[in-house]
Ligand SMILES: Nc1ncnc2c1ncn2[C@@H]1O[C@H](COP(=O)(O)OP(=O)(O)O)[C@@H](O)[C@H]1O
């Protein structure tokens with residue numbers, strides 16, 4: 001190398017077209033995609049096997065005395081040890097020496113014990129009003145990669161660690177949430193698809209009764225629709241490696257709903273397609289079996305997302321603190337406005353004609369949530385976004401942490417990671433990011449439940 005030599009030219013100079021052509025493969029036909037997909041599926045299975053237990057199922061790790069006393073129960077380690085000694089029937093944890101390791105089931109048993117026998121000055125169990133239905137939290141934004149799935153998954157796990165019973169519904173045909181939860185989904189019949197189909201089929205049945213009475217011809221009920229009438233959401237719900245998180249999973253075929261729903265709607269204009277999922281949760285009493293139902297949505301404002309939004313009590317809209325994400329989130333709100341306002345308008349026109357009370361969509365709370373936040377680079381922009389969104393935004397910004405995504409296939413996010421694999425400070429900080437997100441959402445959750453109870457009491461008083 002000579003010291004006076006010019007630096008090498010940039011890599012895009014002097015490209016030889018003939019050599020470039022020689023490096024190309026033949027033109028690609030559609031079959032080649034199938035081949036790529038097959039290879040990818042094989043690779044995925046290989047990778048997956050490395051992290052899964054031999055039976056291919058995910059396992060949740062155990063929690064140490066340190067974690068139990070630091071994050072899960074408000075008790076000192078010495079007190080926990082005394083109580084365990086005095087109550088041999090309680091789970092004693094596994095492992096030698098001072099630190100014992102407990103499964104989450106065991107932690108939940110310990111929590112029940114303390115809640116019924118521990119100090120009454122302390123709150124061992126998270127509050128939840130009796131007799132109130134689960135709150136539905138939807139996480140949505142039509143932009144991809146903004147942290148919808150990560151936020152929804154972490155919230156589900158935080159809530160589960162807090163002892164809530166959680167149902168996660170994956171509405172994204174990419175199925176990321178389903179993988180995180182270790183779900184197995186064969187085809188669209190194991191996703192939310194049949195719930196939409198059943199809602200339409202029931203509508204057609206009701207409509208056909210009216211038509212028969214009026215001597216009009218019936219709307220068709222094809223094989224898919226007839227079959228869907230047999231489906232219960234309970235058959236779609238699978239358990240996960242978390243004892244108190246259940247799942248309705250997704251896979252690629254769920255995308256079919258985006259084509260099918262508008263066809264059904266064309267056949268029966270009176271079908272309120274946006275209510276299908278909410279109806280399913282309600283009519284099969286799913287809302288009574290859980291405390292929190294979390295819906296993860298695809299990066300689009302399609303029919304599945306509209307169903308998720310319409311079923312939601314609480315809507316979370318994650319976005320990064322960047323100009324592009326702010327801009328597109330603004331547009332997302334604009335689309336939400338026009339979509340739901342036009343549904344209300346259309347419905348109410350018909351309702352007014354029939355002397356029925358008007359309908360209005362309503363959410364308990366809506367929050368934009370800054371995700372992947374880098375305080376060193378993005379504080380100014382985040383402050384601007386905060387100023388414009390005002391109380392539409394959470395106050396806490398979910399920070400960027402290497403602990404998300406890094407953990408890979410077996411472990412997802414902070415709550416599944418074993419803290420011993422990290423520097424303790426890194427762990428504590430990384431975890432705090434999601435703990436604080438949960439704290440803020442939990443506050444909204446408890447607040448809305450509380451408000452519901454007060455409102456019910458007021459109405460009962462009037463009656
Ligand atoms: N707080 C965070 N810190 C670091 N990486 C994050 C964080 N939240 C999300 N990510 C990463 O950002 C990417 C997109 O997140 P994801 O939740 O899949 O977005 P979406 O569901 O909106 O498409 C993923 O690779 C995820 O691991």
Ligand SMILES: [Mg+2]
Pocket residue numbers: 148149150172176297
């Ligand atoms: Mg996602």
